[in-house]
Structures are given as C-alpha cells and as structure tokens.
Amino acid sequence: MRDQHLLTLESYTINDIASIIDRECEIKLSEEAIEAVQKCHNFLQSKISSGNQAFYGINTGFGSLCNHVIGKDQLRDLQKNLVLSHACGTGDSVPANVVKIILLLKIRSLAYGHSGVSKEVIDRLIFFYNHDILPVIFQQGSLGASGDLAPLAHLSLPLIGEGNVIYQGKIRPTEEVLAMFGLNPLDLGAKEGLALLNGTQFSTGYGVYAIIEAQEIMRWANCVGAMSAEAFLCSATPWDDKLHKIRNQPGQQTVAGQIRKWLEGSPLLETDRVAVQDPYAFRCIPQVHGATYDTIQYVMSVLENEVNAVTDNPNIFVEEDQILSGGNFHAQPIALVLDFLAISLSELGSISERRTYQLISGLRNLPVFLVKNAGLNSGFMIPQYTAASIVSQNKQLCTPASVDSIVSSNGQEDHVSMAANAATKLYRIVENIWTILAIEWLNACQAIEFRRPARSSEALEYLHDLFREQVSRMDNDRQLSKDIEATRIFLKEHSHQV
Numbered sequence: 001m002r003d004q005h006l007l008t009l010e011s012y013t014i015n016d017i018a019s020i021i022d023r024e025c026e027i028k029l030s031e032e033a034i035e036a037v038q039k040c041h042n043f044l045q046s047k048i049s050s051g052n053q054a055f056y057g058i059n060t061g062f063g064s065l066c067n068h069v070i071g072k073d074q075l076r077d078l079q080k081n082l083v084l085s086h087a088c089g090t091g092d093s094v095p096a097n098v099v100k101i102i103l104l105l106k107i108r109s110l111a112y113g114h115s116g117v118s119k120e121v122i123d124r125l126i127f128f129y130n131h132d133i134l135p136v137i138f139q140q141g142s143l144g145a146s147g148d149l150a151p152l153a154h155l156s157l158p159l160i161g162e163g164n165v166i167y168q169g170k171i172r173p174t175e176e177v178l179a180m181f182g183l184n185p186l187d188l189g190a191k192e193g194l195a196l197l198n199g200t201q202f203s204t205g206y207g208v209y210a211i212i213e214a215q216e217i218m219r220w221a222n223c224v225g226a227m228s229a230e231a232f233l234c235s236a237t238p239w240d241d242k243l244h245k246i247r248n249q250p251g252q253q254t255v256a257g258q259i260r261k262w263l264e265g266s267p268l269l270e271t272d273r274v275a276v277q278d279p280y281a282f283r284c285i286p287q288v289h290g291a292t293y294d295t296i297q298y299v300m301s302v303l304e305n306e307v308n309a310v311t312d313n314p315n316i317f318v319e320e321d322q323i324l325s326g327g328n329f330h331a332q333p334i335a336l337v338l339d340f341l342a343i344s345l346s347e348l349g350s351i352s353e354r355r356t357y358q359l360i361s362g363l364r365n366l367p368v369f370l371v372k373n374a375g376l377n378s379g380f381m382i383p384q385y386t387a388a389s390i391v392s393q394n395k396q397l398c399t400p401a402s403v404d405s406i407v408s409s410n411g412q413e414d415h416v417s418m419a420a421n422a423a424t425k426l427y428r429i430v431e432n433i434w435t436i437l438a439i440e441w442l443n444a445c446q447a448i449e450f451r452r453p454a455r456s457s458e459a460l461e462y463l464h465d466l467f468r469e470q471v472s473r474m475d476n477d478r479q480l481s482k483d484i485e486a487t488r489i490f491l492k493e494h495s496h497q498v
Contacts (some may be wrong), residue, residue, distance in 0.1 A: 001163060002024055002025060002026045003023050003024075003025045003026070004026050004027070004028065005020050005023075005025040005026070005028075006027075006028060006029075006030045007027050007028065007029050007030060007033060007107065007108060007111055008030045008032060008033065009030070009032055009033055009036065009111070009112060011304070011308045012108070012304070012307055013304055014018070014208060014211055014212065014300050014303060014304055017101070017104065017105075017208055017307060018208075018212045019102060019135040019282040020104065020369075021097075021100060021104070022287075026130045027104070027107070027129060027130065028124055028126065029111055029119075029122065029123075029126070033111040033112075033113070034119060035113075036111070036112060036113025037110070037111060037113045037118075037119050037122060038113075038119055039113060039318055039418040040113040040114060040115065040116050040316050041116055041117060041118050041119070041270040043316060043318045044058070044116035044117075044190065044191060044316055044323075045189075045190070045310070047323065048075070048106040048190055049354065051424070053097065053246065054312060055191075056183075057458070058116075058190050058191045058194070058314070058323075059075060059190070060074075062230065067494060070085055070175050075189070075190045076187055076188060076190075076194070077188060077190065078155075079188040079189065079190065079192050079193030079194065080160055080187075080188055080189070080193065082153075082193040082194060082197065082491040083153050083156050083157060083159075083162075083163065083188070083193045083196065084153075084157075084159060084160075084381075085151040086149045086150055086152075086153035086155050086197055087150065087157055087162075087163065088141050088150045088323070089137060089138030089139070089140060089141040089150040089151055089153070089154050090138050090140045090141060090151070091113070091138050091139045091140035091141075092133075092138070092139050092281045093136055093137065093138055093139070094137040094138070094139055094151070094202075095427075096134050097209065098205055098206055098209050098427070099135065099137055099155075099166070099205075099476070100129070100132075100134060101208050101209055102137070102151075102155060102202055102204075102205030103125065103128065103129050103134065103135070103155065103308060103371075104129060104233050105197060105201040105204055105208070106125065106152070106155065106196070106199065106201045107122060107125050107126060108307065108308075109199055109201065109309065109310055109311060109312070110122050110125075110195060110196075110312075110392060112310050112317050112320075113266070113316075114310045114315045114317065115190045115191070115195040115312050115315070115316065116190070116191045116192070116195060116316050117189075117191070117195045117196075117311065118192065120186065121159065121188070121192055121196075124159055124186055125159070125230050126285060127181075127183075128158065128215060128366065130164075131167075131178055131181070132164060132166075132167065132312040133165050133166075133167050134163050134166040134167070134243075135154055135155045135156075135157060135158050135163060135164075135165050135166075135174075136154065136163060136164040136165060136166060136171060137151045137154040137155055137202070138150070138151065138154060139151075139420075139424045139480055140420075140424075141420075142202055142203070142419075142420035143247075143406065143408060143413070143416035143417070143420070144203055144331040144332075144334070144335055144416055144417035144418050144419030144420045144421070144422075145285055145327075145329065145330045145331060145332075145413055145414055145415065145416035146311050146313075146329050146330075146409070146413050146416075147197055147198035147199045147200065147312065147329035147331075148196065148199065148200060148201065148202030148203055148331070148419075149197050149198075150195045150196075151202040151420065152196060152199060152201060153197050154198065155196070155201075155202075155321050156193065158174040158177075158178075159185070159186045159188070159196070160185045160187075160361055161174055161175050161178060161184075161185030161226070162174060162185075165177050171279050174187045175375070184411070185434045190264070191314075194313075195312045195474075197312075198311065198312035198313050198329045199311040199312050199329060200311045200329065200334055200433075200438070201311075202419050202420055202421035202423070203331050203334045203335070203338065203422070203423045204303060204306045204307065204331075204334055205423075206420075206423035206424065206426065206427055207299075207303050207306075207334055207337070207338050207423060207426070208303060208307065209265050209427070209430075210341060210345075210423075210426050210427065210430050211296065211299055211300050211303055212298075213430045213434075214296050214341065214345060214430070215296065216492075216495040216498075217345065217348065217430070217433050217434065217437065218289070218292065218293055218296060218496045219258075219495065220437055220441075220491055220495065220498050221289055221292075221348045221352065221437060222255055222258045222259060222262065222285070222289060222498075223262055223283070223460075223463070224352065224353070224437050224441045224444060225259065225285045225289065225351075225355065225440075226258075226259050226262035226263055226354075226460065227262075227291070227441065227444040227445065227448060227456070227460050227463075227464070228282065228355045228358075228359060228440060228443075228444040228447070229259075229263075229267065229278075229282045229285070229355075230263065230268055230269075230356075230451075230456045230457075231284060231359060231366070231444050231447035231448040231449060231450075231451065232278070232358060232359060232363075232366075232447070233268075233271065233273055233274070233275075233363055233364050233451075234273075234276055234278045234282045234283070235273055235275070235277070235283075236263065236269055236362070238255070238256075238278070238283045238284075238285070238286065239256050239259045239260045239263070239283075239286065240256075241253070241256065241257070241260070244256045244286055247287075247292055249287075249294065250290075250293075251289075251290035251292070251293030251294035251295075251297070252286045252287055252290030252291070252293075253286075254290065254293055255285065255289040255290040255293055256290070256293075259285060259286065261459070262457060262459055262460055263456070263457050264453075264457055264459070265457050265458060266288045266456045266457040266460070267454055267455055267456075268451060268454045268455060268456045271454055274364065275286075275364070279352035279354070279358055279401060280354075281351050281355045281357075281358060282284060282355060282358070284351075285351070288347060288348075288351050289348065289351075290446055291344065292344040292345065292348050292404065292437060294349055295340055295341060295344035296341070296344070297342075298337070298340075299337040299338075299340060299341045301483070302333055302334070302337045303337065305333075306333065306334060309328070310328065311327060311328045312328070312329060312331050313325060313327065313328055313329050315319075315328065317403060321491070330417060331417040331419035331420075332415075332417040332421045334404070334417070334422075334423075335401060335402035335417040335418055335419035335422045338401075338402075338403045338419065338423055338426050338428075339398075339401060339402045339422050341426060342397065342398050342422070342425060342429050343398050345426075345429055345430060346391075346394040346395065346397075346398050346433075348433055348436075348437075349387075349390065349391050349394055349429075349432060349433045349437075350391050350394070350395075352387070352436050352437055352439075352440045353384070353387040353388055353390075353391045353440070354440075355440055355444075356383070356384050356387055356439055356440045356443050357384055357388075359380075359440075359447045360379070360380050360381065360384055361441045361444060365450075366447055366450055367379075367450065369381045370443060370446045370447055370450070371474065371475070371476075371477075373433065373474060377476055377477045378477055379477070379483060380442070380443050380446060380474075380480075382480070383439045383443065383480055383484065384439070384443075386435075386439060387435075387436050387439045390432045390435055390436055391436060393432065394429050394432050394433075395434075397425045397428055397429050398425075398429070398449060400422070401418040401419070401422035401425060402418060402422055403416045404421075405417075405418065410483075420454070434488050434491060434492065435484065435488055437491060438487035438488040438490075438491055439484060439487070441453075441467070441487055441490075441491065441493055442471070442480075442483055442484065444489045445464050445468070445471075445473075446468055446473060446474060448460075449473055452472040463494070463497065463498070466490075466494065466497075467487075467490055468484055470489075470490050471483050471486050471487055471490070472486075
C-alpha cells in the first residue's frame with residue numbers, strides 16, 4: 001500500500017516535493033482545494049453563460065488572434081484545437097523522473113482555484129500521476145513565455161486521448177492505456193486547454209529536479225574535496241573557523257565546517273606537511289564551494305515561490321468578481337536563476353578537475369598518474385582528460401539563455417525568457433557534475449592508499465571501504481570507463497550518507 005499525500009493549499013518547500021516524489025506517494029486533493037476549484041469553475045461557467053463579454057482565451061482566439069471572438073457553441077472545440085495545435089515539441093524526450101515533477105507541479109497550480117478548470121480535469125491528472133502514466137514530452141519547443149506551451153501541450157494530450165505515454169516502462173499510445181483502465185478521453189471545457197498549456201511547470205520542474213540534485217552534489221563535493229585534500233597532504237589551516245567568520249559569507253562558513261567534520265580525528269592530519277601553502281583548488285574549497293552553496297539557497301527560494309504559484313492566464317478571482325489577463329506565465333524569474341545555478345554548479349566541476357589534476361601530477365610523494373610502473377601503465381592519466389573535456393562542455397553550456405529573446409506570435413509575444421532552454425542546459429550540467437566528481441573520487445581513493453599505513457578520518461575511511469566493495473584499487477591498467485560509471489552510481493546511491 002503506497003503512502004497517501006493530501007495536496008493542500010499551504011506552501012510547499014522543495015524538500016516537501018522531493019519527499020512526495022521519493023516516497024512514491026499517491027496524491028489527492030484536500031477538501032479546501034476541491035472547494036476552491038469548484039467555486040472558481042462554477043464562477044467561470046456563470047460568467048460565460050450570462051453575458052457576451054470577451055475574455056482572453058476563454059471565448060477568444062490566442063496570442064495575436066486575441067481579438068477573434070468565438071461563439072459559445074465552439075468553446076470546447078477551441079480548447080481541443082489549442083492543445084492539438086500547440087503540441088509542436090521536438091528533440092529528445094524529457095526523462096520520466098522530470099515528467100513526474102512537472103505533472104505534480106501542474107496539479108498543484110491548478111488546485112489553487114484561480115484557473116477555472118473542472119475538478120474532473122485535475123482528477124484525471126492525479127490519476128495519471130498515481131498510476132505512473134507519464135505523458136511523453138519533448139525538450140524543445142518552449143520560449144518560456146506565454147507559458148511552456150509546446151511541452152505542456154504534450155503533457156495535456158493524454159487528457160483528450162492523444163499522444164503517447166510512458167506506462168510500465170514502455171512508450172504506448174494514450175488510447176491503449178486509457179482502454180486498460182476503462183477510461184474515455186475528456187472533453188475539455190472553456191479555458192481548460194489554456195490553463196493546462198499556460199504556466200512555467202516545464203521549466204520549474206527541471207529546476208526542482210536540478211535543485212534537489214544540487215543539494216546532494218554540494219554535500220558530495222565537500223566530501224570528495226576533503227578526501228582529495230587528505231591524499232594531497234594539505235594543511236588544515238584553511239578550514240579554521242576564525243578565517244571564515246571574518247569573511248561574513250554564510251556558505252563559506254558552512255562548507256569549512258563540513259570539511260572540518262569530514263576530517264575530524266584524522267591521524268593523517270598529524271603527519272608532516274612540506275608545503276607552506278596549498279594550491280587554490282584545495283585551499284579555497286570553502287570560498288568556491290561556499291559561493292555555490294549560497295547560490296543554491298537563493299535559487300531554492302525562487303523555485304519555492306514558483307512551486308506555490310498560479311502561472312496561467314487569465315486568472316479568476318471569485319470574491320472580487322474579476323477575470324484578469326496578465327503575464328504570470330512569463331518565466332523570467334525561473335530563467336535567471338536556472339542560469340545562475342548552472343554557472344555555480346559548473347564551478348564545482350571546474351575546481352574538482354583541478355584537484356584531480358594535482359593528484360595525478362606526481363607531486364608530494366604521490367606516484368605520477370597514481371599507478372605503480374608508470375610508463376608500462378598509464379594509470380589515471382586519461383580520466384583527467386575526460387573531466388577536463390566535460391568541464392569545458394559545461395563552460396559552453398553556461399552561456400546564459402535568459403539574455404536571449406525572440407519575437408513570436410506575430411509580434412504579440414515580443415519578449416520571451418528562454419527559461420526552457422536554460423532548464424534543459426542545466427539538466428546536462430547537473431549530470432556532468434556527477435561524472436566530474438566521480439572521477440575525482442576515483443582518483444582520491446586511489447591516492448589515499450599511497451599514504452598507508454597512515455589513515456584518514458573514520459568518516460572518510462568508512463566511505464572509502466564501502467566504495468572498494470564496488471570498485472577495486474587499480475594496480476595495472478584496465479578499462480576505466482566502467483570504473484567511472486560505477487563510481488557515479490556509488491555517489492548517487494550513497495548520497496544519504498554524506
């Protein structure tokens with residue numbers, strides 16, 4: 001029996017969203033949410049039936065066609081046509097775990113009762129979520145203004161029996177899966193197609209995924225950096241709390257504290273140190289990692305605002321007797337912070353690769369390329385190349401998407417955020433950082449063994465021994481791509497232990 005989670009109108013944190021996803025909860029609307037949805041839907045139906053006033057996207061065309069009034073007998077066709085015509089996504093499909101987040105965020109946004117959709121529409125989306133029927137969405141097609149239109153159209157296609165879904169690990173036609181459950185396609189009512197397509201859930205969903213991963217990456221970066229510093233016989237002075245208190249940067253203080261915790265009780269720290277100062281890649285871990293830590297906190301605050309937002313258009317305010325058309329679908333706040341997060345995470349990869357380079361350079365009594373019989377063996381020479389290549393790719397991906405714009409909809413939509421492009425670039429950077437950290441961890445664990453019989457802290461040695469159950473020490477050359485992938489898996493599977 002799966003856990004159940006009641007979707008309320010209270011604010012959710014990113015960690016709340018992560019918990020719902022991780023625990024694979026079944027979700028349902030709270031009574032308060034049901035009341036808000038039904039009241040708003042009834043209000044909209046009353047407005048449509050009682051007058052001839054034009055409301056954008058409800059009884060008019062869309063975008064530059066906003067002045068074309070649609071007859072009451074064609075409103076359902078209008079909404080169906082909207083979903084079909086906007087399903088223009090292309091490129092690679094969105095990973096299923098990200099689709100799940102996007103679906104959850106769309107349900108939450110509609111549940112506030114400012115969008116005018118019927119409970120039946122939300123119930124069908126919840127059914128899809130609870131039964132892991134995930135619409136196939138494509139990564140390309142959104143400008144990040146007027147909502148993530150193309151990807152959210154693909155999210156909505158299964159409601160009307162169109163498109164494909166991922167079910168039980170396979171891509172299947174929607175009509176086939178609906179038949180399995182004895183369900184018929186929905187007949188969308190006034191504004192329902194527009195409410196589904198407007199919104200920032202595609203970009204925000206990617207952002208939520210990235211920020212959840214970023215928190216785990218941050219913890220691992222500190223752990224991996226501590227292991228590398230141990231193996232390189234770095235001074236403990238740069239971790240001293242007094243240094244960081246006078247800098248007044250909270251992330252820097254937090255990271256230095258975490259490094260001290262990882263190294264606590266290390267006998268290796270008591271061995272002689274030759275160098276007066278260490279390279280920046282080690283000495284400045286608190287400053288560099290700390291800046292990324294602070295960025296993560298800021299980006300999380302913006303994303304949490306968006307997770308708890310209504311971002312379609314127009315919006316309905318029952319108590320005020322108003323239907324207001326605005327621009328809440330514009331994803332500029334998301335575009336900017338996703339670019340910011342991409343840059344800050346990329347820096348974790350950049351400094352990690354520099355530590356890897358130092359470890360293999362034959363310095364401080366470590367063998368060149370961390371292998372015996374160098375020359376006969378190339379050792380860990382080429383994983384550093386791989387890390388360097390990925391670091392350079394990240395730099396290229398960090399070109400901000402949010403500074404770009406392009407005119408669309410015949411000039412009506414003349415400034416767009418490009419948040420979707422920022423989101424998909426960020427996803428690639430997140431996955432790249434895991435690989436870069438895996439390469440550093442692989443090298444650091446090899447390097448620490450050349451310090452035997454001296455040992456590091458109990459915490460680091462525990463992770464080292466656990467890792468050696470998956471990836472053995474390398475004494476002679478072997479295919480290291482397998483080791484890198486195994487190390488990536490190890491880091492992800494043991495994130496709860498760092």
